Amino acid sequence: MNQPVARLHSLRSVQLRIPTLAESTDFYSEVWGLSVIEQDHDDTWLRGTGGNHHVLQLSRSERNGLGRISFAVRTRAEVDEAGRRLAARGVPMLLEPQALESAGGGYGVQFVDPEGRLIELVAEVHAVKPLDRDRAVPIGVTHVVLNTVDIDRAVAFYTDVLGMRVSDWSEHQMAFLRCGSDHHSIAFNQAHWTSVNHVAYEMPSMDHFMRGIGSLKQQGVTPLWGPGRHGPGNNTFSYFADPAGLVCEYTSDVAQVVEDEWLCKVWRRVPELSDLWGTAGPPSRDARSHMAGVEDRGVLDLITAAEAAR
Structure with a gap:
């Protein structure tokens, strides 16, 4: 019996593809309670009050869709082992284990589930200092x-x-x-x-x-x-x-x-x-x-x- 490819630690972040990047950035940062931590022409990364570098990535797109679901694992070695096990199972990988160049960095692997969702397993993402949790905003x-x-x-x-x-x-x-x-x-x-x-x-x-x-x-x-x-x-x-x-x-x-x-x-x-x-x-x-x-x-x-x- 095959073992799971990794031991997931937690759900880390979600990427959403949207045609309303400016409006949605304003909503999630000014209304919803997240904070912009990085931004460029086509993407916005937002954090909560917890220690994750970002919990939401908004990406410019012609229509709504899921960009990526990112799960945290504990070590780089676990990411490498996940890559070997995914290959052995024949699960399509869009990104083999490597250093990530996106906001927050880290070391990860990206693969595709049966319905086309992009899943990422990542370790060593930049940490950020937790914020005041007395405010009524998301962790x-x-x-x-x-x-x-x-x-x-x-x-x-x-x-x-x-x-x-x-x-x-x-x-x-x-x-x-x-x-x-x-x-x-x-x-x-x-x-x-x-x-x-x-x-x-x-x-x-x-x-x-x-x-x-x-x-x-x-x-x-x-x-x-x-x-x-x-x-x-x-x-x-x-x-x-x-x-x-x-x-x-x-x-x-x-x-x-x-x-x-x-x-x-x-x-x-x-x-x-x-x-x-x-x-x-x-x-x-x-x-x-x-x-x-x-x-x-x-x-x-x-x-x-x-x-x-x-």
Whole structure:
């Protein structure tokens, strides 16, 4: 039986491709609470209050899409070993293990999942000094929910190849996967096409979570759905649309998993379990439309074009 290619330490950052770079940069830095740490003509890198150099990269594009999901591993040697194991499995690599020239540096490997998503494993990224956590702003990215056309294949890849563990299912519609003690850092939602459902940002506490929502409200930004508390994961939630129409979430209090004690369960998809507080109700048609996103083949088109040119 093949071993996972690496032992993931944490979800580090997400790259989003958008046609609204200037507007989205202003939103995430002036409204959402992240801070610009580096910027050029086509990209903006933003940090939270935690120690990661950046947690979000916004990249100029003609349409919305996922650029890259980056996971931290602990050492350069683990990145090299991941490269060897990916090659042995025949997983397409877009970047073999090497020093990274992008913002934050580091040493990483980049490869492609079955639906064309670009995944990065990276070590030795530049650290930054943590910021004041009394402010009602995000620490960083805590999870990403991805729409998939084949939830079983997606779960199989991320558990078998990346070593993630399934924490819970929401019937056969959603699967919640973890790489550390947080209940989930990736979740998959069965859908008609591949796309980003939403990106969630961790607030230090429920008080910060509510104060953050209040700050957004004062700036004229109202939730698509929330505030409430989910059953699976037990986390608080409030979802918003950014200028590109992508969904971003404030969340806190995610369930912590003790590996030898946690029992995976299948949750029923009923309103009283999607929102334990009963404050949010079911998501509106508008919220569901934003979460569906637009079809995103990721790097599959690039791979197809390269193969055709050979």
